[in-house]
Amino acid sequence: MDSTCKINAAMSIWRRLSLFVLASSLCLCLCRAEDSAMENIVTEKKAEESHRQDSADLLVFILLLTLTILTIWLFKHRRCRFLHETGLAMIYGLLVGVVLRYAIHVPSDMNNVTLSCNVNASPATLLVNVSGKFYEYTLKGEISGSEINDIQDNEMLRKVTFDPEVFFNILLPPIIFHAGYSLKRRHFFRNLGSILAYAFVGTVVSCFIIGLFMYGCVLLMKQIGHLGGDFFFTDCLFFGAIVSATDPVTVLAIFNELQVDADLYALLFGESVLNDAVALVLSSSIVAYQPEGDNTHTFEAMAMLKSFGIFLGVFSGSFALGGATGVVTALISFNFTKLRELPLLETALFFLMSWSTFLLAEACGFTGVVAVLFCGMTQAHYTFNNLSPESQDRTKQLFELLNFLAENFIFSYMGLTLFTFHNHVFNPIFIVGAFLAVFLGRAANIYPLSFLLNLSRRNKITSNFQHMMMFAGLRGAMTFALSIRDTATYARQMMFSTTLLVVFFTVWICGGGTTQMLSCQKIRVGVDTDLENFIGPDGVERSSTKQESAWLFRIWYNFDHNYLKPILTHSGPPLTATLPACCGPLARCLTSPQAYENEGQLKDSDSDLILNDGDISLTYGDITVSTDATGAHTSGTPVGGVAVNSDEALDRELAFSDHELVIRGTRLVLPMDDSEHPLPLDSRRHWHKNETMS
């Protein structure tokens, strides 16, 4: 990420918050002494005026968001599913953009004499001596030659333009953290292999396919003279990377509402969460690809390797750092158990530790956004268990709110930008090419990978699921933030304009057509998400244990369940039971009194419950009910017997970890006594309702 910080990075994390306020643009290097008292008053007036103007500009955004909320309410009230709040925010943004662009004319009474003076460096801070008084100036960023003329004309429009870094340092972190924190980890882990394949292999494939295709377009444009500036192959690859980050927020909201298959949901959500991180690191690695010498745009193996090294280093560094901060938070909340009595302190601690992950990653030169993602996942897995019920609610609600505000702000800003951004380069060939490339890239990601994955998956990804995933390749916040980050060159400006159109199209058309697509692909809706695991959409029964990636996951899961969970949370078996006998004293020292209590208890607040606390009970009830109702489908669920298949046992434990009665330190073999406590259907409905609301 740091390497993409061209000139903008010169601005500090805080200064990045700034609105571009060009009250006037002067560079007077004349040495004249005038009446300084009058000068002071004029400056003060101007400053006041500027401050008021800024407040008014921000107010426009706040009112836009308010309007969006009120309209969303109307839509939700009438159960309109064709337009999501983000799509709506974009429409309002567009409208305001049109008004700002064409309807409002600000009299340019400002002092816009531009006397340029040549300086041989661009320091972060400048001291200017004005009639004996020193004023401090800070670097804002580079301005292209064409913009200089715009500055005088479009002050109003420039004023509503945010510093791009605000997206990376303020708006993206809560969105990404929320994604990690609200991941339904049970389904995520069961499809871990496929998700990793889509996110890593798929994104890289998509990036190169799009990059190559676009390079073809660029060559064509060069041939017919449609290209107005440089456009290198690395630029094409960069474009491929940024449009490979999918953000199916609209689709997922509808999935949640309609209770679409949990595995499909997990695949889409998991992929979109991780490929944001991959695309971000990938794009910064591509920017870092700089062959030495004069010939800076040819291929060079060393530079390529270096880029690859940067990718691996930054990604694994951010991953490790995010995980580590999460673990530290878990340890603190584990040891300061009395903190549970003070939910305010607990929530504040949680918030601060999560924020410090971002800052720590940035300070170490890693990518804060990626670190925050893994921090969110760790927090959900460990820390969440140690929090008091009130803090669990508070933290969920807090990040839900931050996510909501940040997301809608970004989307409404996107709409606004289409009209207020100055250096749009709309090239028909490039745009058509980009749409084709995005389609091809997504297809090259989903279909071949699904085919390969299906070879090893016992629970196949059916073709209608594949079509749905293909269709749900929406582009959103991350793509926008990456493309607006640097709009200095001609190539980047063309990319930005095209990206905007891609986002608009996918959010409105693909997002709006989700329900149609679902019914067209005959994907069942309104099904019990967990029942779905036992009876496939094709009607053929299949055991939920027949998931892929079990071998990789089982190793991790055993380690996590037997060692990490007991050390970091109050759930799980006591360490004395899981560690070898020789580590007895250590185990006793590390085991909390609660763990012993847990040993004999049925109730275990496993964090898999994070999104819907009824999830596990639900599954439990569902099996019972489905067994009762269908009779024939009992073969998939053991009835009071001892499970012989270790895979089955693992999966069942994931789903029913609160039914562990005896833990023996190794793979558990647990007798299922489902039939003893069947949940009434009413409580099932209740939980489902909760799930839909969340």
Add this chain to the structure above:
Amino acid sequence: MDSTCKINAAMSIWRRLSLFVLASSLCLCLCRAEDSAMENIVTEKKAEESHRQDSADLLVFILLLTLTILTIWLFKHRRCRFLHETGLAMIYGLLVGVVLRYAIHVPSDMNNVTLSCNVNASPATLLVNVSGKFYEYTLKGEISGSEINDIQDNEMLRKVTFDPEVFFNILLPPIIFHAGYSLKRRHFFRNLGSILAYAFVGTVVSCFIIGLFMYGCVLLMKQIGHLGGDFFFTDCLFFGAIVSATDPVTVLAIFNELQVDADLYALLFGESVLNDAVALVLSSSIVAYQPEGDNTHTFEAMAMLKSFGIFLGVFSGSFALGGATGVVTALISFNFTKLRELPLLETALFFLMSWSTFLLAEACGFTGVVAVLFCGMTQAHYTFNNLSPESQDRTKQLFELLNFLAENFIFSYMGLTLFTFHNHVFNPIFIVGAFLAVFLGRAANIYPLSFLLNLSRRNKITSNFQHMMMFAGLRGAMTFALSIRDTATYARQMMFSTTLLVVFFTVWICGGGTTQMLSCQKIRVGVDTDLENFIGPDGVERSSTKQESAWLFRIWYNFDHNYLKPILTHSGPPLTATLPACCGPLARCLTSPQAYENEGQLKDSDSDLILNDGDISLTYGDITVSTDATGAHTSGTPVGGVAVNSDEALDRELAFSDHELVIRGTRLVLPMDDSEHPLPLDSRRHWHKNETMS
């Protein structure tokens, strides 16, 4: 407020967030062309370095807050009351300040050539041409001559220094809003007259007493040659205004914990909330006092009148604006009743509307902080009633968290500043004078006003209450924010250093000695806050109805209860019952169906319950219990009879507004049937516990 924005105001609201990052300070006006590629890479490296440094600096603050939270936990766990979290945050800040100042030496390898060039204006934005590329610079603020030399020496220290405007635009608003939103309005309104007197008259008196005393000190210092710069009478008055803002957060926390007399609590809290607003507007009016002509520091009647006009205009404008936004929010939440099903949208709307109050006030040239205070009070009074229970919790928790973080951030920053601020001017005479002046000013506020108020109050403010109020005159966040806002001149620097010491002393000594002072003044603790109203601390029974300011308040209350509440909330009587018959159609149109339901209902979610929902039930139970237990004290509480005194009825309605059975549009005469549903003692304890926790 705007008029106090000297040069700093030149920075926009967003740019004000910036850390002073002086990576290097150059003003090169030499026109040389060098190798621009190398230059670019160097700039980029510097930018990255600077960004990392900023993240690390902010991380220091986050870790400081984390440490504070963990230590507070220890203190709360051990029930230590001598040190509040804010005092603790200051101590940690001091320690880190010492380390930064004396232990860390950053090698100054930066390029610190300072070539000054004289310019005849200080525009908000500067365009600098660096070897053909244009860079945009924005105005940071003025730098005094002495600072220019410091810049090279103390880069490290300047880096951890925040822009003062960050306090006004980011940290103060949530604190002040929370104060307004969490005001226990029942006790506040019963003591409205006294609170207004202390806040308005008292603060102005205190300001002038301190100003005059300090002017004496300054004259003395001038005589003996201890003054190193200009120090005018307006500066003294300004100092008086800023140190007149009290912030007894420590004391109130202890009051809450120990359940000290509710009226004392209301007087102190109400005064401190309002005098922040008064001191803020007062200080900006003093800055606006500028006699025309050359003789700018003499007395001039016209300028004085103008200042007074500014005070009134800004204060009433902010008040009206804050109230108006609150009412608009109430109307939205009233009409969009189905919004209650979506707590996330509701909370987001509430948050956005409250934030827009701040921005709107700033855009209109009023004071955002003051507007936010009154917005908070209006939101609590009207909007809170329309929110769903979940949103009520969410909004309370959200602003509680923001308040907690902002407050502790300010106090830890205060500690840090003592060592990292560069231009401290510690003058022994001024410091001793200031402590004396603060003492005198507080005494001149409390004692004479209490005497005058006691003339009309039937429920006298006893002398031990007066001593306690005198003692609880802590200075805190607002005083600090006002004093750090402008430290350009010698006088302001001396004020800032002295203010810091005053804050430290009052928070540690007065805050720490609260429990001692309570026992020394024999103020009873652990009493039922509402029982206290019926039996005075002197043991003599007194009716809670014998409060002052009833006549003023009754008019407002009647209007509010009969017209505003029915229009803005779902509680209160239907308008058809309160409006004259001629307005029948209008009334029917404005009355919600719920209001009719309310008419027949016992349960009314009156917003007086905001802090502790059990407040009213509590009172209700308390009277019954106290009547049962003491026997002799039954005269103060009507037992099933009809209240004859209109004052009594008013007060009772405030306390028991959920027992209104029949509303007749005029003053209500309600039969009390307390004895029918006495609350068991257990539930009382439960409520009290809640209250203590909150």
